[in-house]
Amino acid sequence: MIARAARLGEATLTAAVPIVLALVVNGILLAALGRDPFTFYADMFNRGLIQWEGFQESIIRSAPLLLIAAGLIVAFRANLWNLGGDGQFLLGAAFTAGFAPSLLESLGVWPMLLATMAIAALAGGAWTLIPALLRGRYGVNEIITTLMMSFIGIGVANVLVKGPFMTEVGGVARTDVVPFDERFPLLFDTRIHLGFVIGVVALLAVHVLMTRTSLGLRLRILGASPRAALHAGLRPVRLTVIAFALSGALIGLSGSVEILGVQGSFRADFNPAYGLLVIPLVFLARLNAIGSLVLVIVFSVIQIGGESAAREAEITSDVLFVLVGLMLLFMALTEYWRARRGRRMRFVPPELAERLRPAAGDGGGVGGEPRPAIGAREMGSR
Amino acid sequence: MGADSDNRRGTQPAPLCELRGITKVFPGVVANDGIDLDVRAGEVHALLGENGAGKSTLINILSGMYRPDAGSTSFEGRPVQIDSPRAAIELGIGTVYQHLTLVPTLSVLENLMLGSQGGTGRLDLEGARERFAELARLLGVDFAPGARAGALALGQQQQVEIMKALWRQDSRVLILDEPTSMLTPQGYEELRGVLENLKSEGLAVILITHKLHEAIELGDRVTVLRAGRVVGSLAPEELRGRSERELSARIVEMMFGEQAAELADAVEVEATPVRRNLPRRELGEVALAVRGLALDGDEDAVGLRDVTVEVRTGEIVGVAGVDGNGQRELAELIAGQRGSRVGEVLLFGEDVTRLGVGERERRGLRYVTDDRIGEGMVADLDVAMNAVLKRIGRRPFWRAGAERRDEIDRFAEGLVERYNVRTPDVRTRLATLSGGNVQKLLLARELAGEPRVAVFNKPTHGLDVRTAEFVRDQIREAAAAGLAALVISTEIEELVDLCDRIVVISRGELTGEVENTPGVEERVGALMVARSGSAS
Numbered sequence: 001m002i003a004r005a006a007r008l009g010e011a012t013l014t015a016a017v018p019i020v021l022a023l024v025v026n027g028i029l030l031a032a033l034g035r036d037p038f039t040f041y042a043d044m045f046n047r048g049l050i051q052w053e054g055f056q057e058s059i060i061r062s063a064p065l066l067l068i069a070a071g072l073i074v075a076f077r078a079n080l081w082n083l084g085g086d087g088q089f090l091l092g093a094a095f096t097a098g099f100a101p102s103l104l105e106s107l108g109v110w111p112m113l114l115a116t117m118a119i120a121a122l123a124g125g126a127w128t129l130i131p132a133l134l135r136g137r138y139g140v141n142e143i144i145t146t147l148m149m150s151f152i153g154i155g156v157a158n159v160l161v162k163g164p165f166m167t168e169v170g171g172v173a174r175t176d177v178v179p180f181d182e183r184f185p186l187l188f189d190t191r192i193h194l195g196f197v198i199g200v201v202a203l204l205a206v207h208v209l210m211t212r213t214s215l216g217l218r219l220r221i222l223g224a225s226p227r228a229a230l231h232a233g234l235r236p237v238r239l240t241v242i243a244f245a246l247s248g249a250l251i252g253l254s255g256s257v258e259i260l261g262v263q264g265s266f267r268a269d270f271n272p273a274y275g276l277l278v279i280p281l282v283f284l285a286r287l288n289a290i291g292s293l294v295l296v297i298v299f300s301v302i303q304i305g306g307e308s309a310a311r312e313a314e315i316t317s318d319v320l321f322v323l324v325g326l327m328l329l330f331m332a333l334t335e336y337w338r339a340r341r342g343r344r345m346r347f348v349p350p351e352l353a354e355r356l357r358p359a360a361g362d363g364g365g366v367g368g369e370p371r372p373a374i375g376a377r378e379m380g381s382r
Numbered sequence: 383m384g385a386d387s388d389n390r391r392g393t394q395p396a397p398l399c400e401l402r403g404i405t406k407v408f409p410g411v412v413a414n415d416g417i418d419l420d421v422r423a424g425e426v427h428a429l430l431g432e433n434g435a436g437k438s439t440l441i442n443i444l445s446g447m448y449r450p451d452a453g454s455t456s457f458e459g460r461p462v463q464i465d466s467p468r469a470a471i472e473l474g475i476g477t478v479y480q481h482l483t484l485v486p487t488l489s490v491l492e493n494l495m496l497g498s499q500g501g502t503g504r505l506d507l508e509g510a511r512e513r514f515a516e517l518a519r520l521l522g523v524d525f526a527p528g529a530r531a532g533a534l535a536l537g538q539q540q541q542v543e544i545m546k547a548l549w550r551q552d553s554r555v556l557i558l559d560e561p562t563s564m565l566t567p568q569g570y571e572e573l574r575g576v577l578e579n580l581k582s583e584g585l586a587v588i589l590i591t592h593k594l595h596e597a598i599e600l601g602d603r604v605t606v607l608r609a610g611r612v613v614g615s616l617a618p619e620e621l622r623g624r625s626e627r628e629l630s631a632r633i634v635e636m637m638f639g640e641q642a643a644e645l646a647d648a649v650e651v652e653a654t655p656v657r658r659n660l661p662r663r664e665l666g667e668v669a670l671a672v673r674g675l676a677l678d679g680d681e682d683a684v685g686l687r688d689v690t691v692e693v694r695t696g697e698i699v700g701v702a703g704v705d706g707n708g709q710r711e712l713a714e715l716i717a718g719q720r721g722s723r724v725g726e727v728l729l730f731g732e733d734v735t736r737l738g739v740g741e742r743e744r745r746g747l748r749y750v751t752d753d754r755i756g757e758g759m760v761a762d763l764d765v766a767m768n769a770v771l772k773r774i775g776r777r778p779f780w781r782a783g784a785e786r787r788d789e790i791d792r793f794a795e796g797l798v799e800r801y802n803v804r805t806p807d808v809r810t811r812l813a814t815l816s817g818g819n820v821q822k823l824l825l826a827r828e829l830a831g832e833p834r835v836a837v838f839n840k841p842t843h844g845l846d847v848r849t850a851e852f853v854r855d856q857i858r859e860a861a862a863a864g865l866a867a868l869v870i871s872t873e874i875e876e877l878v879d880l881c882d883r884i885v886v887i888s889r890g891e892l893t894g895e896v897e898n899t900p901g902v903e904e905r906v907g908a909l910m911v912a913r914s915g916s917a918s
Contacts, residue, residue, distance in 0.1 A: 212784060213783045213784055213785060214774050214780045214783050214784075214785065215775075217785070218775075220763075224760050224761075225756065225757070225760055225761075227753070227756055228757055228759065228760050228771070231717075231719060231739070233738065233740030233743050234740075234774070235740075
């Protein structure tokens with residue numbers, strides 16, 4: 001239990017350290033640009049977290065990100081690098097926005113919501129099929145194929161929106177708007193929509209799937225050692241397809257949630273690039289679903305609060321990308337430090353250390369100078 | 383330096399390298415506990431111990447891979463700190479690891495020059511050729527420097543590895559980690575000659591082995607490790623003039639203390655092959671039939687040609703051969719992990735050639751892989767999960783896809799107890815178990831349920847004599863209960879001890895089959911060498 005608490009503590013620390021360091025360095029940058037970092041950060045947390053309006057906004061922002069995180073974790077745990085999130089997200093969004101108006105008319109609100117979400121999940125999942133089969137059957141690197149498919153997916157989504165799904169109404173090319181009252185229901189008296197609940201449930205479900213079910217175990221074994229998976233009689237190709245399909249479906253669903261919860265329609269060239277944004281967050285959380293939940297919300301607060309703080313400070317909101325970039329940089333550095341410390345760590349139990357101390361002195365007498373490596377100071381500090 | 387080897391008889395020369403009080407601790411295990419070791423020029427120092435005794439750790443410390451937690455090292459009387467592989471190389475300490483590290487597509491000379499050329503300057507081909515010629519004379523090798531490394535036989539590749547370790551002009555110490563594991567009997571004799579040459583050149587050799595007879599035959603001095611400590615050593619004068627039997631008894635006593643008596647049998651297998659008179663088992667129907675299997679070789683597989691073998695229920699058939707001659711590919715074809723070009727695999731007359739691994743497993747086929755950690759188990763999962771690795775999703779361990787931890791743990795605890803697997807509990811990560819215990823767990827898993835046919839790939843490889851004997855007993859018992867067993871091994875003694883019949887594999891072909899009757903070793907040995915061409 002103590003060991004578990006210690007592990008949890010260490011995990012939290014390794015996630016927190018890069019965030020804090022990034023805030024500090026970004027603060028120095030802000031100061032160099034003549035802005036007061038303290039005001040900026042105060043604004044950021046005020047607008048993103050403390051103020052009720054901003055807090056709701058942050059939660060709303062987190063909804064699609066949570067689903068993407070869930071999708072990425074499924075694939076990444078199986079050691080499959082689905083980097084095609086943007087294409088899957090936009091296809092889900094485009095299909096939702098394209099079908100919602102007519103389905104609304106023929107079926108009503110709830111059936112429309114369920115049907116569009118299902119279509120979006122199917123679209124996102126189907127978009128991973130080619131990379132999954134290429135990887136499973138021929139070992140083609142999925143990093144390349146998912147990225148390529150992502151570009152195609154983004155293009156297809158735009159073609160759909162500018163073609164079959166385009167509204168008759170003039171102006172910017174977009175789909176028909178789903179009326180506000182016929183989108184996701186809002187939670188209680190807030191502006192937070194059902195999508196947030198879907199996101200949280202999806203992440204928790206992925207957590208249970210990966211840790212408590214046979215499918216999750218199979219995926220983890222595939223990720224840990226493909227040779228062991230084959231030896232244990234698992235079917236690597238089938239598992240690869242399942243992992244990719246689940247991943248793509250969750251990310252496609254995320255696109256649906258963004259349309260049904262926030263946008264209401266798909267404007268041509270809409271691309272928030274959430275897919276790539278979430279990747280560092282799930283890594284920061286070590287592919288743990290619960291940790292990802294926390295980090296996605298923290299990140300949403302930084303985004304929402306930061307946009308508003310940047311406006312206030314009259315600085316481009318690109319500083320937020322700098323902040324995220326710094327987080328990644330420090331995350332990599334923290335990993336490096338951890339690995340180094342791990343290598344240097346001594347595991348000598350106290351009794352043995354006690355026994356060694358005089359022995360080290362004797363040994364030194366034989367070989368020449370005593371070696372300082374067995375320093376009691378080093379040992380005692382552990 | 384030839385004088386040194388004569389000196390051994392009389393006054394002892396000062397050791398070239400002295401290790402004192404070397405201690406290294408890993409999480410949960412003291413791998414080296416105050417080890418003292420003297421390495422002398424012109425002497426082969428055999429380091430003997432079971433798996434997990436601390437041999438590899440000690441060698442890794444000497445070659446700069448690990449830093450000790452305590453202890454001192456001195457070289458030629460000067461205290462030194464070997465804190466990196468580079469430092470070891472600069473002292474003239476070369477290591478030949480158990481696994482080959484050559485780049486197969488490069489030539490021998492290119493392999494040798496890898497890593498030894500500092501800076502970005504031009505390659506000194508002339509010097510390299512000279513050094514190659516020198517070493518070739520020393521080691522008695524007969525291949526050209528331009529030969530492609532991958533095309534050489536395993537024994538020759540090992541010679542290249544030794545050349546690589548001695549590549550620097552000022553090499554002083556050569557460490558050989560289990561060098562005989564891939565050698566034919568003939569290759570073993572050649573290695574003996576090489577060691578003699580190295581000694582007469584004044585080099586110090588540290589030879590790591592878990593085989594008793596090798597330590598006695600090849601070593602001038604033997605140090606026995608157990609559980610991270612030196613439990614005894616034999617100086618040259620103690621080794622000389624005693625019979626092998628006498629020495630074995632002494633060493634076994636060092637290795638196992640008071641339990642030594644019970645192990646006499648196991649050591650027998652190790653030291654001298656003696657066929658035991660087992661009661662003749664009743665052989666039943668043909669359980670496993672492999673007919674005309676062929677496989678195209680590629681960079682990660684040896685090709686197979688027309689492999690045909692049958693195993694009846696209750697029968698143990700051995701597959702003898704030098705490592706890397708297609709044994710693994712054959713086992714994987716039978717298990718279903720690999721698809722064959724032609725030929726068929728039949729289980730009890732039923733063609734299973736097109737079935738997957740899981741389907742064959744359900745029909746009673748088991749494969750005990752030789753790659754225990756990389757393939758047989760998942761190091762990051764706990765012991766219990768590894769125990770049910772081939773039953774994922776099946777009742778009673780899973781219901782409707784949901785894991786039932788209690789059932790899994792109870793099943794694993796049963797196996798751990800029956801097979802005496804040493805682990806704190808079944809929730810321990812597999813990676814922390816020793817090699818012997820991993821093999822016990824693997825065997826327990828494969829023999830649980832109702833195995834009807836089993837392929838054992840090097841089932842005792844790297845195990846100490848005690849665990850090895852335990853594993854052999856399990857195979858015997860299972861066969862007595864009607865299992866059809868195909869045992870792949872590189873050690874003829876083991877097959878002689880275990881099998882009814884032995885087939886010999888060489889370069890992906892079965893070169894012959896012999897009944898296990900007196901004198902079988904010679905015939906098997908002859909078949910291994912006969913068509914394996916230069917695989918010595």
